[in-house]
C-alpha cells in the first residue's frame with residue numbers, strides 16, 4: 600500500500616483512477632489477509648481441520664447485517680472446536696492483557712487463557728464482519744461496539760468466553776489489575792459473562808491474583824471484590840493475593856518454578 604500512497608500524489612483523473620484501483624486493491628488484500636491469517640494461526644494447532652473451522656466461522660456472520668449477529672451464531676464454530684477441560688489451568692483476566700499473556704506464552708504448562716486456545720488465538724486482535732448480499736469477509740467498515748452490541752466480533756467474544764467459563768474446573772485463577780479503581784468491574788466480561796458461569800459442581804476454588812505495579816491504586820481489600828465473593832456460586836472457595844508484576848514475570852522467566860509456587 601506504500602506504493603499506492605505515493606501514486607496518489609498525482610492530479611486530476613489519474614489520481615481518481617489510482618484511488619479507485621488502490622481502494623479495491625486494499626479491500627481485496629484486506630480480505631485475503633484475513634483468511635490467510637486465520638489459516639496460518641489455525642494451522643499451528645495440528646489436531647483441527649482448518650477449512651471446516653473456517654466454514655463454521657464464516658456461516659456465523661457472512662451475508663448478514665453486521666449489527667444482527669447473535670451470540671448463538673457461533674454455536675456451530677464452538678461445537679467444531681470445543682474447549683478442553685483444563686482443570687487447575689484455566690486463567691481468566693480483566694484489564695491485565697499484557698502481563699497475563701506474557702506469562703501464559705511462557706508457562707502454558709501452568710495456565711491457559713481463552714486467547715491461548717485455538718479459537719481465541721486465531722481471532723485475537725482481528726476485526727471482521729459480513730454484509731447483506733455478499734459472501735465476503737470485510738475487515739474495514741465493521742460496526743463499533745458503541746454502534747451495536749450484536750456485531751460479529753463482540754458476539755464471538757461473548758459466546759467464546761461463556762463457553763470457556765463453562766468448562767473451567769478445579770482451581771481457577773483470575774488476574775485482575777491493581778492499578779485501577781475497580782478491579783472487579785461489573786461491566787467487564789469477567790464479571791458479566793464468566794463469573795456467573797462458575798458452578799461449584801466443577802469449580803472448587805477461585806484464586807484472584809491482584810497484579811500490583813508501581814502505581815497501585817487498589818489491592819485485595821478493594822470493595823469491588825466483596826461483590827465478587829457475593830455473586831460467586833456458594834461452595835466455591837475464594838482467595839485473593841496481591842502479587843507484584845515482577846514476581847509474575849519471574850514465574851514466566853523461570854520454567855523450573857513449580858506452577859503452584861508462582862505466587
Ligand SMILES: *[C@@H]1O[C@H](CO)[C@@H](O)[C@H](O)[C@H]1NC(C)=O
Pocket residue numbers: 686687769770
Ligand atoms: C488441582 O489442584 C488441587 C490443589 O492443588 C489438587 O488437589 C487437585 O488434585 C488438582 N486437580 C487436577 C485435576 O490436577
Ligand SMILES: *[C@@H]1O[C@H](CO)[C@@H](O)[C@H](O)[C@H]1NC(C)=O
Pocket residue numbers: 694695696697698776777778779810812
Ligand atoms: C492496569 O491498568 C493500567 C491503567 O489502565 C495500565 O496502565 C496497566 O498496564 C494495567 N496493568 C496490567 C498488569 O495490565
Ligand SMILES: *[C@@H]1O[C@H](CO)[C@@H](O)[C@H](O)[C@H]1NC(C)=O
Pocket residue numbers: 700720721723724
Ligand atoms: C494481540 O495483540 C497483543 C498486544 O499488541 C499481542 O501481544 C498479541 O501477540 C497479539 N495476538 C496475536 C495472536 O497476534
Ligand SMILES: *[C@@H]1O[C@H](CO)[C@@H](O)[C@H](O)[C@H]1NC(C)=O
Pocket residue numbers: 732733734
Ligand atoms: C453466497 O453463497 C451461497 C451459498 O454458497 C450462494 O447460494 C449464493 O449465491 C452466494 N451469494 C452471493 C451474492 O455470492
Ligand SMILES: *[C@@H]1O[C@H](CO)[C@@H](O)[C@H](O)[C@H]1NC(C)=O
Pocket residue numbers: 670748757758786787788791792
Ligand atoms: C452477552 O450475550 C448475552 C446473550 O445475548 C447478553 O445477554 C449479554 O448482555 C452479553 N454480554 C455482554 C457483556 O455483551
Ligand SMILES: *[C@@H]1O[C@H](CO)[C@@H](O)[C@H](O)[C@H]1NC(C)=O
Pocket residue numbers: 816817818819820841
Ligand atoms: C490496600 O489498599 C488500601 C486502600 O488503598 C490501603 O490502605 C492498604 O494499605 C493496602 N494494603 C496493602 C497490603 O497494600
Ligand SMILES: *[C@@H]1O[C@H](CO)[C@@H](O)[C@H](O)[C@H]1NC(C)=O
Pocket residue numbers: 781783785822823824826
Ligand atoms: C457492587 O455491586 C452493586 C450491585 O451490582 C453495585 O451497585 C456496586 O457499585 C458494586 N460495588 C463496587 C465497589 O463495585
